Amino acid sequence: MPTDVIKAKNYLLSLGIHGEIPMGSERMEMRKRQLSGQQEAVAGVTVTAPAQQGQAGQGQRASNACCFCWCCCCSCSCLTVRNEDREERNRRASCDVKAEGTTDCEESPKPTVDEVRLWGQSFDKLMLCPAGRSAFRQFLRTEFSEENMLFWLACEEFSKETNKSAIEEKARLIYEDYISILSPKEVSLDSRVREVINRNMLEPTSHTFDDAQLQIYTLMQRDSYPRFINSPVYKTLLKSVSEQSPES
Template identity: 50%
Template sequence: MENPLLLSPQLNASSRVKSLYKIMKSMNKEGAKPETKHRAQEKRNRLSLLQKSELQRNVDLDKFEELAKASSKSPETVKKWGESFDMLISQKAGLDAFTRFLKTEFSEENIEFWMACEDYKKSKGLSQLSHKAKKIYETFIEKEAPKEVNLDFTIKEQTNQNISHPTINTFDAAQTKIYTLMEQDSYPRFLKSSLYLDLLHGRPQGCTALRRRSRSFTFNEFKDAQPDFAIWL
């Protein structure tokens, strides 16, 4: 029978480690040998590895919950994302899904630039325009920028000139170029991706793998491996 203390995702990493420690201690209470300095160090190393493993499992479960929330959109809603690129990015859930897809292709700077431009257009006052324009230019447009987007020389030069006297329309040409690039290049691949198809059919990504992992430790398995736990105690 599986130990609910070890399998419950509601327990934090520390609680599961303590529960595991108590089980192993009771299993080896009799016949324990005096530990050497080497054995004590090895115990600490193994316990540290277990704690890291449990913490990573918590992170995986958090990611699964995020994916489950994204997949909560009805198939009808997800299907509409396939009608047009504008329909996809006009909805937060669609924008989030498309951003995750671009990250798998290492091109998320495109959607980040587009969103930065949308935010820029909401600026109030010349001071805010100047500050945001400088930040966008240094992040996405100037040569060797940390998230440089793919713009031709003409648009870069035009944008560079606009920066000195920023207006609401400073990045219009660059934003349109990147929007077209995503619409014609990335969007068709997104619609064929497993990420989109899983959402379309209501299949949360990572569900199977995480469920299998959550059942990887059972009480019976611990019992069978009893001799190995002597070094922990």
């Protein structure tokens, strides 16, 4: 009997063991799945959040980037500085031209009928007269070639400069505004003249742009001046001063 009881207990124990193993395996498997699910959830939060932040950051930086800036972290501060620098240069150039008294057509003295008639006879006489330059510049503006007159005026003012530091600064401004291929006000010069300017810019003097100024002067004389004389701008002005002249 004891032997049978022992056998029965062993048998039941063996059954209990064999029965609990699958149950333990299922619990372990469920536990593993739960832990795995929690780890995936945590990992998802951990990975997704930086990814979303990265994408948001990239989107924000991309919106601040521009074609002038390779880095996306400066919020285009470089462009702002360049714009401010460009505005400052334009302001200085404008002041330089105003010294000539020909920035705006309205600032020039009213021409006489004799002066206007002389403009039609000679381009040199036109350019020697402030009112003539003003009227001609107004015409060039309609042809989108006003930069030729602006460059010529800037060179006239530049050639009078004697201070070395001022010469270097003004030479740089003129180069950036009218010679550089990146400037919207670039004037049309041949390769020979450009090479001369590039050499002169190493040690600029008041004669750095002499060849370029002469070439633009000749261009305006041969190309724009004949059209100006035959334009309504000139004819209307001549008629107006003729009617207001005491002689008429």
